[in-house]
Amino acid sequence: MSAQRTRVAILGAGLIGIDLIDKIQRSPYLDCALVAGRTRQTAGLRRAEQLGCATAPHGIRSVLEQAPFGLVFDASNATAGHWAYLEQATDTTLIDLTPARPGLAVVPTVNAQAAASCRHIGLVSCGGQAALPLLHALAALSAPTYIEVAATAASASAGPATRRNLDEYLATTSAAISTLTRVPEVKVLANLSPARPAPPFRVAMTLLADTRGLTAAHVVRTAERAAHEVRQFAPGYQLTSTTVGDGQITAAVEVTAASARLPRHAGNLDLINAAAVLLAEQHTRRHAKDTR
């Protein structure tokens, strides 16, 4: 293992930012060198300090002042892109978790290799992170003509940015699914559940395809294999059902948070953050190899 960890900065100290700190601190490859919020007074920044991180109040300005960083995670609510500043002034790589989800849309087990030469990596939404590993594998198996995804998150696990940007959530998630499965017709539905106790993050998928010649065992095996790969970095990811027949394949997954910093129902946040940190580690290791 390299003795030197990569210096990383986090923009944003909300629920996502704080959980990112925890995941980065557990990583053998990353060093959380700065958490930049918008003002000094946020509870999030105080929490970050308690966790032993240096903090700064001026967002992207603070990051630019304290550069260089090997990687920057954008977990802010910014709709105006921080990427423009970072691209001009630094040679850092940005891992983007903002609601607009710009950058190359990535799901680790599906297209991480495409991120290798990319300096602006966008995480596909949590719904896409949960659905795409299975959809990608099942689409390769069945050449579907239509894909539908219904994601249900616990009320408490959806932050204000997600709530304000549900239209974008649906649009970016369906676009990413369409691109990565090469199925043109995709529909995404999203629910926020008021149930108490809060239920785990749940994503149900349906693919319309020619199912003649597909056995249930084959579909289950394919789905289980995809789920197993995700569990390597997000242990709370579980396949709960699969069906096949009559021109239709269905699968559903539930995701609970395995992180110490998140309530159990916030599997959506745990999954997208785990994906972001995994991509960061892969990037760092690649970079270390290149410069050795």
Next chain:
Amino acid sequence: MTKTRTRQIILHDPTLRDGQHAVRHQLDAAQLTAYATAADAAGVPVIEVGHGNGLGASSLQIGRARLDDRTMLTTVRAALTHSRLGVFMAPGWGTSTDLRTAVSLGADVVRIAAHCTEADITERHLGVVRELGAEAHGVLLMTHMASPDELAHQCARMVDFGAQAVGLLDSAGHYLPSDVQTRITALTQAVDVPVLFHGHNNLGLAVANSLAAVDAGATIIDATARGFGAGAGNTQLEVLAAVLERTGHPTGIDFRRLLEAADIAETHLMDTPPTIDSVSLVSGLAGVFSGFKKPVLAAARATGVDPVDLFFELGARQAVAGQEDLITEAAQHLHRTRQHTPKERTAPHA
């Protein structure tokens, strides 16, 4: 707010939207035209049309509609001379694009819906409706799952976002009149815009609950011809109109013509008018979305479990509208557990 008994009540008619649940969203253009023409002639103030779950909701998950949103709106718009055209949209199922299309096709009254504790997802879309110049209503779904104070707080937020009327859908048909009284009273104290109520008849109380809502200060009440709607059906429009007449609340509707419209609904839209069958009664008792009835019966048949057991299971899981994917999974779960505890009950054939 004045609570005199002569207060005018606006009857809002979602026969051609909520009724879609009873026919798996399969109404055709001739059916829409027949009912919309008759309801318009009766002077029904607002006629709402769409997929059962509103704009953008046609899907494998919730059920695919026979007609697309655009065709439904164009068809009903053409049939209306005086009545205003209503639509319904829940963020997460539909989007701002759907709203823009609907208003451009002539929607006058737009309902933006969210589950009972999720009003903040309506901020963007209520703003879009206001910007488009249509009348914006903010409505909460599955409202039996939240307290009166919480509902009042959520409705006040929707008013802040631009809603010109706010209110509650008893999506599961779970309320008693006293529940409605408490909740509508809390709303009227919290907001200064008209308050609305939308009942379902699973416990046989839709008309009584609507009257309780009026007594507590609601001025917009949803009701459908013959109660055509999800599960045990909605508040029956022609009955409510008669009851409001007797209690001294003018509705501005031509009662004889409303009876004709209700007859047309019965002959043109449905095989049989909704009844409170055993499954619908259990659905209301368990607090499950009324629109789940058809998919629950289908899943029960497919797995051989009792739909009554399935509704109680879904109630225990607190499934909400839009979570139809839980139905099959819950049925399979019951099927598996039933292997260990055999029970001599068979699913009815619908």
